[in-house]
Amino acid sequence: MEYDEPDLATERAHSARVYDYMLGGKDNYAADRAAAEAILRLWPAVRIAAVANRSFMHRAVRFVAEQGVTQFLDIGTGIPTEPNLHQVVQSVNPTCRVVYVDKDPLVLAHAAAFMRSDPRGRTAYVQADLREPAAILSSPDLRDVLDTDRPIGLSMIALLHFVTDDDEARAIIASLTGALAPGSFLVLTHGTDEFDRERMQALAEVFSGTGFDYRFRGLADLTAMVDGLDVVEPGIVPLHTWRPDGPRGEAAARALDRRDVAGYGVVARKS
Ligand SMILES: C[S@@+](CC[C@H](N)C(=O)[O-])C[C@H]1O[C@@H](n2cnc3c(N)ncnc32)[C@H](O)[C@@H]1O
Numbered sequence: 590m591e592y593d594e595p596d597l598a599t600e601r602a603h604s605a606r607v608y609d610y611m612l613g614g615k616d617n618y619a620a621d622r623a624a625a626e627a628i629l630r631l632w633p634a635v636r637i638a639a640v641a642n643r644s645f646m647h648r649a650v651r652f653v654a655e656q657g658v659t660q661f662l663d664i665g666t667g668i669p670t671e672p673n674l675h676q677v678v679q680s681v682n683p684t685c686r687v688v689y690v691d692k693d694p695l696v697l698a699h700a701a702a703f704m705r706s707d708p709r710g711r712t713a714y715v716q717a718d719l720r721e722p723a724a725i726l727s728s729p730d731l732r733d734v735l736d737t738d739r740p741i742g743l744s745m746i747a748l749l750h751f752v753t754d755d756d757e758a759r760a761i762i763a764s765l766t767g768a769l770a771p772g773s774f775l776v777l778t779h780g781t782d783e784f785d786r787e788r789m790q791a792l793a794e795v796f797s798g799t800g801f802d803y804r805f806r807g808l809a810d811l812t813a814m815v816d817g818l819d820v821v822e823p824g825i826v827p828l829h830t831w832r833p834d835g836p837r838g839e840a841a842a843r844a845l846d847r848r849d850v851a852g853y854g855v856v857a858r859k860s
Pocket residue numbers: 604605608642643646664665666667668690691692693696717718719720745746747748751
């Protein structure tokens with residue numbers, strides 16, 4: 590696959606690079622680090638939140654693969670961070686096929702890491718905007734790898750808070766899940782201010798100062814987003830408490846404070 594040289598617009602903070610900095614990565618620029626440090630001053634535990642969010646992704650997509658789903662569509666993938674989604678689901682079933690989607694050119698520049706699929710499975714990377722779900726679904730690269738007549742695990746991890754309009758966010762989910770076969774799953778995490786309103790409101794101001802469009806949402810908003818799907822137990826919960834792995838995972842989840850994690854996680858099935 591060949592791509593044009595990406596325009597990284599390094600003078601502005603980009604969420605993928607700010608998040609990379611939070612996770613301890615090196616794919617970030619001065620504007621990203623300045624934005625991340627402003628966020629860290631208000632929310633010193635944001636790195637804990639980023640790691641907890643990633644760990645939810647691992648547990649949730651592994652759960653979906655264990656339900657027999659072998660195809661995954663991950664939108665808002667971010668800069669590669671091991672293990673990437675295909676590594677998690679291919680550890681359950683090496684034939685899993687995964688399509689990654691992000692709009693950030695820096696993620697595109699790292700797409701090679703997403704291509705290191707188990708030879709028994711397949712992966713692809715599509716540069717596209719979540720706001721154009723029809724274009725994502727009709728992309729030839731996606732069609733080449735995924736069969737939309739069979740169940741797909743659709744993951745949007747730490748993504749939908751960048752779509753600030755509620756109607757638009759719901760319409761995007763409806764159009765993506767509407768195109769999926771019965772037996773498909775939706776896996777979501779979403780930032781919330783419900784566990785610490787004051788701090789998150791101050792943070793929202795920092796976000797708008799750094800040029801991010803960001804909207805925290807609460808339980809009622811997320812319930813509306815997954816309307817029509819069967820929510821898997823334990824429901825829409827602080828993301829670190831969603832099915833922690835074994836006694837060690839449970840102890841780790843207990844040690845975290847939901848005010849630090851500041852995010853909900855949910856897995857829902859299309860029947
Ligand atoms: C906070 S990162 C999350 C990365 C990864 N999903 C995770 O949770 O580890 C958000 C990602 O969503 C991407 N993103 C934001 N808005 C998007 C849009 N409208 N379409 C596609 N990707 C988008 C950003 O480029 C970034 O890589």
